[in-house]
Amino acid sequence: IGDKLNFPVFIVGGVVRDLFLGIENYDIDIVVEGDGIKYARELSRSWEGRIKSHEKFRTAVVILTDGFKIDVATARREFYEYPAALPEVELSSIKKDLYRRDFTINAMAIQLNQKHFGKLIDFFGGQKDLRIGIIRVLYNLSFVEDPARIIRAIRFEQRYNFKIDRATEDFLKKAIDDKLLSRLGKKRITEELIIILKEENPLKSLKRMEELGALKYILPEVELDEDTVERFNKVKDNYYFWKRNMSDEKIELWVIYFCCLIRNLKKSQIQRIYKKLIIKQKSLDKINNCYSNLDQIIKMISQKNKISPSVIYLKLKCLPNETLFLAIAESNTNIAKERIKNYFNKYKKESLYISGKELKELQVIPGPIYSQILNKLLCAQLDGEVKNKSDEIRFVKNILYERNKK
Known part of the structure; x- marks a missing residue:
């Protein structure tokens, strides 16, 4: 399609990074030197999909019939009027498009045009930094222009067991000291926090954020004390029990980790955290339910006295799965695990003969x-x-x- 339209077309960003790391990634980003929206229209037409476009930023999303999404952007430069502002955009080349990205390991591209198919575009040493395990910004104002990159740098460092390079860490610390994270909007902070809590080991990133002085801007009041660390470890230990025994029962793991972070806080402290975030009501209801009911449920479900199946069913049926997961993790008793397993696999599935x-x-x-x-x-x-x-x-x-x- 790019050849037909005479546009150079590239796959860029995280998918290229993870290709070199041997990690599955189906988050497809395409950059077009030319008109990204026009390319997206042709792409959606040839694959019988549909398109959502954003004229201001010259971007589009192609949604295929099975729901799979492909992000398409026009190669562009971005200008920031002030720290944490939304960028002003002008059309540009693939080199300048890659230069605006957060880190060298995310600033690589692979060309898709037939003549140069598979050609790696790596102007800034991303492949080398991947090989030696370094997180490096492309220019010294990177964290000033977008303070969310502070959180992203820490996340990539901890996810891949890399190291933030010395100059980048100096820029990062300066941005934290200048309180640039306080300028981030609630939506961006919430998005970055949720991504961290969805990581395989979120505690590593949170500890590093605390060490660098960034955590207090994202989660004021939260301390990663021994109790919190122990809760996180229990979640990890019990996740495989849940998946093995209640695989049909969905849970939001990030909600569970968030509950662990606020478990020992007073309501007034939690309200101060909520003021910095925008959490969807459905997830917020689950968090509040965990906070309000967990101790009572643990006490009930862990008791050694016999409890009838109907009592267990009536007590648990209105609770979110996340509360029941935490009841298993925190009670850490076989009797609690067995009762909750029976609730899901037996009691909840019971049906009557009559109606x-x-x-x-x-x-x-x-x-x-x-x-x-x-x-x-x-x-x-x-x-x-x-x-x-x-x-x-x-x-x-x-x-x-x-x-x-x-």
Whole structure:
């Protein structure tokens, strides 16, 4: 398509980096010397996809029929009016486009045009820095123009077990000392924090941020004390138990780690953290649920006294999976693991033989009483009091008989 339009076309950024590192990466970014939106239109047409474009930045996203996305950008330079500002954009060459990127290891490209297919474009020594394990900025104002790169530098350093090069670390420390992270918008801070909490070992990056003095700008009030470190380690230890035994039950791992960070904080301290972030309501509800209910659930689920299946079901059914995961991790007892495993694999999957149809045949007037009867019936089934359809009908008749006596 690039040859047809006479545009030089390149695949760039993280996917090129991870190709050299032997890491799977399906986050495809394409840069076009010419008109990125025009190229994206042709690409989406040939692959029967659709396109979302952003005229101001000359970028587009091609969305294929299976939902796979390809980001397409016009080669450009960016100018920052002030630190942490949104960039002003002008069209440019692939060299200048790569120069605006955060680190040398992310400033490589591979050409896709037929004549030069597979040619590596590496003006700034990215391949060498990958080989020796160095995180290096391309110019000394990099952190000033975009302070989020402070967090990204730490994340890449810890993810790949690399080292931030000495000059880059000096620039980074100066930017932290100048409090440039405080100029970042809530949205950017939240995005970068969530990416770190989704890392395989987020604690490494958080510790490095604390060491460099960056953490207080992202998570004021949070200290990585022994309790917090132990919680993080327990999450890691129990994640494989969850995946092995409750693989169908989805969890947001970053939410779990976030809960670990605020676990010992007062509500007023948590509110100060919330003021710096923009967390989606669904995730926020899970976090608040963990904070409010976790101790009570751990106490209930860890007790040695016998608990009936119906009680476990009723106590757990309205709780998010993240709260139940943390209950397993923090209780660290086999009895808690077994009860929560049974809740997901047995109690939650129980179904009744009868439904509203049979209740209607028993001349029960439709209304809230239907759900009340069916809930009682489900609890009876969980506890082994009813075992088949005739048992269930008999159980319902007894309920109705008792109600009519009153």
